Amino acid sequence: MDGRRVVVTGLGAISPIGHGIETNWKNLTAGKSGLGEITLFDTTGFSVTIAGEVDSFVAGDHIPTKDARRMDRFIQFSVCAANEAIEDAGLVDSGVDPDLIGVYVGAGIGGVTTIEATTIYKHEHGVRRISPFYIPMSIINMAAGNISIQHGFRGPNLAVTTACTTGTHAIGEAARLIQYGDADAMVAGGTEAAITPTSVAGFANARALSRRNDDPQAASRPWDLGRDGFVIGEGAGIVVLEEMESAKRRGARIYAELTGFGMSGDAHHVTAPSPDGNGAVRCMARALETGRSNPDEIDYINAHGTSTPQGDIAETMALKRLFGEHAYDLAVSSSKSMVGHLLGAAGGVEAIYTVLAIYHQVAPPTINLVDPDPECDLDYVPNEARDMKISGALSNSFGFGGTNGSLAFKRLN
Numbered sequence: 197m198d199g200r201r202v203v204v205t206g207l208g209a210i211s212p213i214g215h216g217i218e219t220n221w222k223n224l225t226a227g228k229s230g231l232g233e234i235t236l237f238d239t240t241g242f243s244v245t246i247a248g249e250v251d252s253f254v255a256g257d258h259i260p261t262k263d264a265r266r267m268d269r270f271i272q273f274s275v276c277a278a279n280e281a282i283e284d285a286g287l288v289d290s291g292v293d294p295d296l297i298g299v300y301v302g303a304g305i306g307g308v309t310t311i312e313a314t315t316i317y318k319h320e321h322g323v324r325r326i327s328p329f330y331i332p333m334s335i336i337n338m339a340a341g342n343i344s345i346q347h348g349f350r351g352p353n354l355a356v357t358t359a360c361t362t363g364t365h366a367i368g369e370a371a372r373l374i375q376y377g378d379a380d381a382m383v384a385g386g387t388e389a390a391i392t393p394t395s396v397a398g399f400a401n402a403r404a405l406s407r408r409n410d411d412p413q414a415a416s417r418p419w420d421l422g423r424d425g426f427v428i429g430e431g432a433g434i435v436v437l438e439e440m441e442s443a444k445r446r447g448a449r450i451y452a453e454l455t456g457f458g459m460s461g462d463a464h465h466v467t468a469p470s471p472d473g474n475g476a477v478r479c480m481a482r483a484l485e486t487g488r489s490n491p492d493e494i495d496y497i498n499a500h501g502t503s504t505p506q507g508d509i510a511e512t513m514a515l516k517r518l519f520g521e522h523a524y525d526l527a528v529s530s531s532k533s534m535v536g537h538l539l540g541a542a543g544g545v546e547a548i549y550t551v552l553a554i555y556h557q558v559a560p561p562t563i564n565l566v567d568p569d570p571e572c573d574l575d576y577v578p579n580e581a582r583d584m585k586i587s588g589a590l591s592n593s594f595g596f597g598g599t600n601g602s603l604a605f606k607r608l609n
Contacts (some may be wrong), residue, residue, distance in 0.1 A: 197285040199375030199376060199441045200349075200374060200377070200441075201379075201439070201440035201441075201442070201476070201498050202371040202374050202375060202437050202438070202439065202451060202454045202455060203237045203289070203438055203440045203443050203450045203452070203453050203454065203608070204383055204435050204436070204437060204440075204450070204452050204551050204605070205284075205285040205286075205381075205436070205438050205443050205448040205449060205451065206280075206281040206282060206283075206284040206286075206287060206289075206383075206384050206435060206436030206439075207280070207281055207284055207328060207435055207436075207451065207551065207552070208276075208277035208278055208279065208281030208282070208284065208385075208432075208433070208434045208435075208548075209247075209254070209277055209431070209432065209433045209455070209488075209545055209548050209550050210250055210273050210276050210277050210401075210431045210432050210436070211230065211231035211250065211279070211429070211431035211432075211433070211538065212230025212231065212248035212249060212250060212251070212289070212301075212429050212430070212534075212535045212536060212539075212544050213228055213229075213430065213535055214230075215250075215253070215276075215289065215536055216280060216483045216604075217280065217284065217520045218224060219521065219529070219554050220545075220548075220549075221334050221549075221556070222223025222532070223393060224531065224534060224581075224582075225357060225558055225560055225561075225581040226441055226519070226550060227534065227561050227579060227580065227581065228534060228561045229412075229413035229416075229533075229534050229564075230248050230249075230251070230429075230534060230564060231246060231247070231248045231412045231413050231415060231416060231427050231429075231526065231534075231535075232246065232248075232249070232412050232413070232593075233246060233247065233249075234246060234247045234306045234391060234396070235247060235249060235360050235415045236335075236390075236391050236392070237392065237393050237531035238247060238373075239396075239438075241402045242393075242397065242400065243400050243407060244276055244396055244405045244406070244407055244409065245370055246408070246412035246415055246427055247377050247391045247396070247429060247430075247536065248427055248428065248429030248430065248431075248535050248536030248537075248538070249391060249429075249430060250273070250430055252274075253270075253273075254411075254479045255267070255272040255276075257263055257477040258272075258275070258276040258295070258446075258555065259275055259359045260394070263342075266332070266339060267333060267338075267342065268306070268307035268309055268310040268333045268334060268389065268416045269282060269389035269430075269593070270303050270305075270307060270309075270339065270350070270389040270390075270432075271307070271311050271333070271342055271387070271422070272307060272389075272431075273338050273387045273388075273389055273408075273431055273432035273550075274301050274303075274324070274340075274342070274343065274344060274345060274385075274387035274432045274434065275339075275342055275343060275346065275443065276432065277387070277431075277432035277434040277436045277544075278301070278343045278347075278383050278385075278432075279346075279437050280434075281383060281434045281435060282347060282383060282384075282436060284436070285381075285436035285438070285448060285449075286446075286448060286595065287327055287347075287381060287383075287436055288347065288399030288543065290446050290448075291378055291446055291509050292381050292442060292446070293380065293503075294348050294349055294350050294351070295350045295351060296351050296379050296380040296381065297347075297349040297350070297351045297379065297380065297381045297382070297383070298344075298349060298351030298352035298353060298354070298356045298370070298378070298379040298381075298382045298383070299341075299343045299344045299351075299353050299354070299382070299383045299384070300340060300355070300356070300366045300367075300370040300373070300382055300384040301339045301343060301351075301355060301383070301384060301385055301386065301387060301434065302336060302339070302340075302355045302356040302357050302362040302363065302365070302366045302386055302387075302540055302569050303336045303339060303355075303357060303359070303362060303365060303386065303387050303388050303484070303519055303539075304357060304359045304360060304362045304386075304388055304390070304539040304540025304541075305388060305390045305395065305539060305540065305561065306334060306335065306357070306540075307312075307333055307334030307335065307336075307337040307338075307599040308389075308390050308392050308394065308395055309389055309390075309392050310330065310333045310334045310421045310453050311334055312392050312393065312394055314326060314327070314334075314346045314460050318413040318438075319327065319491050320434050322515070322541075326447055329606050332591060335418055336355050336357050336362060336449055337353075337354070337355035339355065339387050340353055340354060341398040341471060343383055345512045345537050346366040347383075349383065350374050351361050351373075351378070351379040351381075351382070352378055352379055353382075353409065354366075354369075354405065356369065357435060357540065358415040358595055358597075358599045358601075359590060359595030359596040359597055359599060360500075360537065360539050360540065360542055360543070360593055360594065360595035360596065361520065361542070361543060361593040361594060361595040361599045361600060362386045362539075362540035362541075362543060362548065362552050362593075362595070363385050363386025363387075363433055363540060363541055363542060363543025363544030363546075363590075363593065364386075364544075364546075364547065364591065364593035364601035364602070365459065365541065365543070365593075365599075365601050366384050366385055366456070366543070366544070367384045367385060367437070367544065367547055367558070367603060368386075368457030368458075368459070368603055369456075370383075370384035370437055370459075371437055372457070374437055374438070374439050379586075380438065380439050380442050381436060381438045381439070381442070381602060382434075382436070382437045382438075383434060383435075383436055383541075384434065384435055384437055384544075384546075385432065385434035385435055385541075385544030385547070385548075386432065386433060386541040386542065386544035387395075387431070387432035387433075387434075387491045387540065387541050388430055388432070388538055388539040388540040388541040388598025390428065390430065390539055391428055391429075391547055395428070396428060397524045399428060399597060400573045402467065403423045403425065404425055404426060404467070404504065405426060405427065405428060405563050406423070406424050406426065406427050406503065407425070408424065408491040412427070414563065414564050415427050415503075415564075416497070416503045416532055416534070416536055416537075417489070417503055417532070417533060417563075417564035418501035418502065418503045418508055418530035418532060418533050418562055418564075418565070418566065418568075418576070419501070419508050419563060419565055419568060419569055419572035420565050420566060420568065420569065421506065421567045421568065421569045421570075422566075422567060423503040423505060423508065423569075424472060424503075424505070425503065425505075426502040426503050426504055426532065426536065426537040426601060427503070427532075427536035427554055428539070429439060429532075429535050429536030429538040429539075429541075429542075430538060430541070431535070431538050431541050431545060432471070432541050432544065432545070433538075433541055433543075433545030433546070433548045433552070434522065434544060435544070435547060435548060436478075437454060440552060446602065448527035450608055451551045451552070451554070451555045451608050451609075452551045452554045452555060452602060452605045452606060452607060452608065453605065453608050454604070454606030455486075455487030455488070455588075455604045455605065455606050456482075456484060456485070456486040456487025456489060456602075456603070457482075457484040457486055457487075457601070457602070457604070457605075458478070458479040458480060458481065458482025458483035458484070458485070458486065458600075458601065459479055459482065459600060459601050459602075460475045460476075460478040460482065461475060461476035461596030461597075461598050461599060461600065462474070462599075462600065463475075463598060464598050465598065466596060466597060467596050468506055468592060469506060469507050469510040469511075469598070470483050470598070471506070471510060472510070472513060472514075473510040473511060473513040473514030473515075473516075473517060475513075475594070475598060475600045476500075476510065476514035476592065476594060476602075477509055477514045477517050477518050477539035478599055478600075479592075479600040479601060480514065480515075480518050480592065480602045481518055481533075481600045482581075482602070483590060483602035483603060484590075484603040487594030487604040487605075487606070488606060489588055489606070491518060491520070491522055492520045492522050493587065493588045493606075494519070494522075494589060494590055494604075495526065495527065495530075495584070495585060495586045495587055495588055495589065496526065496528075496550070496553055496554075496558075496559050496584075496586045496588075496589040496590075497515065497526055497527070497528045497529075497551070497589065497590050497591075497592065498529060498530075498531060498547075498549055498550040498589065498590070498591045499511055499528050499530050499592055500530075500532075500542075500590055500593055500594045501528075501529070501530025501531075501532055501533070501562065501594045502530075502532055503530070504538050505536075507594070508569070508572055509569070509571050509572060511592065511594070512571065512573070512574060515519060515528065515574060523574055523592070524574060524575065525573065525575075526574065527575055527577050527582060527586075528557040528562075528574050528575060528576050528577065528592040529551050529559055529560050529561055529576060529577040530562045530576070531545070531546050531560060532572075533561075533562045533564050533565070534563055537600060542593060543593040543601065544595070546589045546591050547559055547603055547605075548554055550589050550590070550603070551605055552604055554587075554589055554605055554606070554607045555584055555607075557583060557584065557585060558581050558583055558584070558586075559581065559582045559586065560577065560580065560581055561577045561578065561579050561580050561581050561582070562576045562577055562578055562579070563579055565579060566579075572608055583609075586607065587605065587606060587607050588605070588606045588607070589604070589606075590602050590603065590604055590605075593604070
């Protein structure tokens with residue numbers, strides 16, 4: 197990426213495998229699944245009854261109760277994760293001008309919990325009983341808005357919604373704002389809380405979800421011959437990005453450098469990926485090009501890896517086309533085997549896992565890979581984390597509508 201260099205100095209995550217970075221990393225590398233029976237609503241009559249819920253989440257433990265009541269669950273998640281990332285980076289009172297600290301956080305679906313509940317309430321009680329907070333509780337940009345307001349960050353304040361690529365696009369575009377001088381630091385990532393009756397029914401009726409209801413922890417099984425769809429999850433992943441020299445001047449811990457960002461469109465189908473992985477090839481290639489990296493400088497891929505029959509094959513084909521023989525030297529893993537698919541939050545959480553893989557020099561595993569699909573024949577780090585040298589890594593996200601994104605990170609010596 198041309199212009200000023202961008203580094204990662206803060207991390208914050210809330211996911212089905214834990215609240216906070218330390219717990220997430222511990223459980224991720226231990227191969228712990230966070231998937232289980234849906235408890236957020238009554239699943240009687242549903243063909244799919246499993247998900248990756250954020251366990252034991254009480255918004256009032258993290259946010260003043262009055263404020264939390266005026267936020268949809270997806271906003272609550274984003275504020276909690278952002279607070280952790282901002283504290284981790286030591287960004288408050290750091291000397292960085294608040295006018296040059298921005299927020300770029302998106303969601304794929306947004307306040308669907310509030311929209312569903314309000315629609316039912318309106319039907320039962322009439323229009324005059326609709327809360328005046330309905331709109332600010334529901335709209336996607338209020339995740340970024342609440343973070344900005346809470347911390348007094350007066351730089352660019354933006355949101356993006358690009359389905360399952362949202363978090364990746366938010367981080368990549370935030371990095372560009374730093375490069376172009378519009379900000380010195382950005383709080384960026386994705387959030388989602390879409391485990392609701394209409395969301396689950398919609399995905400299930402589209403035949404996108406796993407129906408392995410009797411064994412939820414084994415339901416998400418990327419690249420395994422027995423995969424039958426993804427498991428919907430929820431959470432938020434937020435990073436603090438900074439201009440490198442600014443971060444160094446204030447003595448910030450630097451986890452990794454964000455070197456490249458690529459985007460592409462499949463122009464193929466509303467839900468299915470391009471069968472030959474063409475869109476994925478082009479966005480990964482662009483991430484390498486903007487990062488001025490050669491394919492053989494990449495050691496690890498945090499794959500999109502959703503556990504869908506078509507998607508896993510398409511991503512495998514894309515990796516082979518781009519990396520050639522080096523594809524077989526890559527460590528490739530899917531965090532979704534443990535957390536499920538967090539939709540708009542996936543790219544944020546998985547970018548964090550990629551950065552931590554570089555920082556700790558450990559490739560997280562892909563669990564539930566017991567009977568590999570012959571068409572998926574790369575090294576997917578099956579079932580156990582691996583200590584290894586990771587100098588460069590990619591984090592991939594591909595979404596409905598054929599929207600693709602890849603982030604390239606590298607270790608700073």
